[in-house]
Amino acid sequence: MKIRRIAAVGTLAAATAATALLTASAAGASSQAYGWVAANGQLCVYQNAAYQVRGEGHANLPGVTFRLRKTGGTTVAVSPGAVTDFTGEGRTSLGTFLGAGQYQLCANNNSPGSVYVKQLLILSDNEFN
Numbered sequence: 735m736k737i738r739r740i741a742a743v744g745t746l747a748a749a750t751a752a753t754a755l756l757t758a759s760a761a762g763a764s765s766q767a768y769g770w771v772a773a774n775g776q777l778c779v780y781q782n783a784a785y786q787v788r789g790e791g792h793a794n795l796p797g798v799t800f801r802l803r804k805t806g807g808t809t810v811a812v813s814p815g816a817v818t819d820f821t822g823e824g825r826t827s828l829g830t831f832l833g834a835g836q837y838q839l840c841a842n843n844n845s846p847g848s849v850y851v852k853q854l855l856i857l858s859d860n861e862f863n
Contacts, residue, residue: 766855771798771843777851778840780805783858786831788823789839792852797845802856805836816844 765779781787787810789802800813800820810832811822824831837858841851 764855764857764861766853768851768853770848770850771841772848773843773846775843775848776840777854778838779854779856780836780838781856781858782834782836783824783831784834785826785859786824786862787837788821788857788862789837790853790855790857791820791839791841793818793841794850794852795845797847797849798841798843798851800839800841800854802837802839804832805838808832810837 765781767777767779769777771777787802789800789811791798791800791813796816796818798813798818799816800822802810802812802822802824804810810824810830811820813820813822824837837856839854839856841849841854843849
């Protein structure tokens, strides 16, 4: 299992920002993160997908916008403004999958204060139906 720490971008002290944790066990295994995100900060997870991808995000307060995109810039799904919960997906079977490659799910904090992202999760291929 491979574990890396990611710091939320912003003005919080490094010790607080370092609570964001990203885990991924292998290509095709779900990637997830959680932690405090400072005002104007961002928390992201990445995962490879061959035929379908799903992103889920949950925060303790409205103020976060979520975006699921294929690395390189094309957006799969975006939250309709600042929300606490988000789900977006691309599926080959529905014609919404943008092709094999790396996908990214980010929580962007647009509020004036810190927001706790309870979960950022990317599932791919056989990890969901």
